[in-house]
Amino acid sequence: MSTPPAPLLRRMHRTRLMQLWRSAGWPCRDAIEVDLLAWGLVQLQCSDAGHETLRLTSTGLERLAEARQGNMRAQSRHDRLADRVARELLAGGRVVWRELTLRAPVDLPADPSDAAPTAFVLNEATPAGLWGPGELPEAPAVNRPAAWRLARMDVFSVRHTTVEAYLQPAVHEIKVSRADLFSDLRHPTKRQAYEALCSECWYVFPAGMAEPREIPVEWGIWVVHSGEGVDDGRVELVRPARHQPCRLPFPVWMALARSNPFAPDRREVQPLLADLHDQDGTDVEEARDARLDGARGC
Known part of the structure; x- marks a missing residue:
């Protein structure tokens, strides 16, 4: 057949x-x-x-x-560099997520109509006797609606710790082209969404793509010196990120619980049972049964 x-x-x-x-x-x-x-x-x-x-x-x-x-x-160059950064953070003792989407609060742009609310003025149309001298009511406060933005983070990580204050959540944004980097820099609300959900924000890009003075001072900078590619180039810390306290809200924890942390394929460190028989001919299953019998006290 x-x-x-x-x-x-x-x-x-x-x-x-x-x-x-x-x-x-x-x-x-x-x-x-x-x-x-x-x-x-x-x-x-x-x-x-x-x-x-x-x-x-x-x-x-x-x-x-x-x-x-x-x-x-x-796999694109962007994805390879993001995986490289995720592996570096994982080796440093952090729990890492890739392409995590979270909702973050941001400030709305200032509205000229909200800048100077109309003050209450006593005029002829105001009934007499309602307010005495110096008792005019204050102008009503303007309640601007809360704005939310979906932030899709290339690499999001927290420290592997049991103390909430030591989590230090961080965002690493991966950029492999100058156009993509400066497109981000033209949207401050996007950066504000990242900053609302972490203690430190970083840009990671190949060396020579941008100067540190072109990046906001609040953001740290990693550069990758890649001779042939981004997979094996040397990673250099150019500028540390500004650290700010950040406590993750409950919806973020729910999003993390629904997402799978980054787990690279580590075949070289996983114990394998590649052969059915070992070198002296002992059956692997027989050896396993013998260990189980010994554990049971048989």
């Missing part, structure tokens, strides 16, 4: 191939594995003890590598 050609792998198929590659290959026996078996991307193996496992074939490895390379090429 000829093997049908494998179509373009969907995300769920790529995820399952990576999971099988990173594990001992225990099957789930679902529809995804039926597709992978039919396409010849995995094969079913059976040990002497009757334990079935799934192994990637050479075709499966090639398709998985092609999918990952295509995904890396599709």
